[in-house]
Amino acid sequence: MWQVREGVIASVLQVRPVPDAALSIDEQLNRLISDHERALYNFLLALVRDPEVALDCAQDTFLRAYENLRKNRPVNAPWLFKVARNRAMDEFRRGSKFRPESDPTDAVQVHEPTDRNLAVRQAFSELSPSDREVLYLFDVAGFKTDEIGQMLGVRGSAIRQRLSRARVRLRQAYGVEP
């Protein structure tokens, strides 16, 4: 079932540190999974909206991380999100069957968010993947715009512009004029 967590940003920021290189590769991988699996999985879920596809993407992301660890390359949260995001984009390109728009009322009945929050989340789910990813990475995952720019391979200024436009579109989507 849905579990609402209010302090998502704090939890994501908590799991930023790079795995200790003194640990074995398996231990580093286990630590990576423990620290990032939830944020990564929910990020993928927000993008692809299909639990199975999100699970596959998360698995591939951690396997890529494992290969990187074996090659003594650093693995951190931005790298994981970047790989996960690219993997999700691959799924979009393949035209995978994604679950239809998630119905936020499922969560409403359990957690009873305010009407405003419900409207925002409904509008969020109707945005384009590009807008969703930048809004999610900034507001939910807690990354800075420069970090998101590094993930997506663009400048931070470009991300700031995208973020501003995404907010405008989100506001339009839930019925408020920009």
Added chain:
Amino acid sequence: MSAHDRFQEMMARRRELSADEKQKLETHLGACSDCTVRAEAYAAQSAALRTIPQEPVPGALRARVLAATRERQVQGRRRLHLFPALSASAAALLVAAISVFAWSHRPQGGNQAVIPPASTPRATSPAAPHPVSRHHVSGRHHTPTKKGKATSPGGTPSQSRASGPSFTVAGGPVPTHPPGLPQNSGTADSSFPTAAAVTSALLGHRPAGSQPRHPAAPAVNGPPQIAGPPHPTAAPRPPSAPVAPPSTPSGPPTGSAPTATPPATPGTPMAAASLPATPTPTAPATIAAPSVTTTP
């Protein structure tokens, strides 16, 4: 970008603004009601998005990842174990291929020892190999000579090579395996067929008068092989075919071997002389041979 747009962008990322930027934004918001409304809306957006439910991760994720990593480790070990075996087998295959290649080229050098004795009768014979077939033979053996594998007993390698294949049949193996015979044409032993095929090809292109180049043929199976010319290609001159073999100086193969000193070079002009007489047959002698046996 106007100042208004700049503040709008700052509102969109208000969380990460520096203290200086925050102060500037607050100053602007105090003077612009529209931006104040917008800033409140953006703050509400962020708050609402943070309430996006965080689903628990399926327990299968960790298990699947760890299983996949273990599988990769096993595959890597298997590759490491297989590598020596694969490399050894590849090396063995390479050695075998090289040895087969070397062995397949070796018999040609061995046949050449037999060539000189057999070349005598043909050199003295009035008929020389058909120019086309001779060129073919020499062309075939030019590549080995270029590589330096040919060890000609006398004269230039190309010369000896040109007469080589035909004489090997005439001097050595002909008594036991006449090339003109039907049973040998298709099912000869491994080393014989190439020489037999070349020889029979030369014979098949040759008119009736050119038979003497096979002196040993009459000794064992003379009539069939000599009768090669009677094949339809040689039909216009049947009488010359039987006459030609006896005219050759050497009868049995033993006699033909030692007197092979004259090289094949004299035969070359002869070949040119005998060229017009050939009716330009194209069928190889191996095919013509069966019909020859039926003629008597």
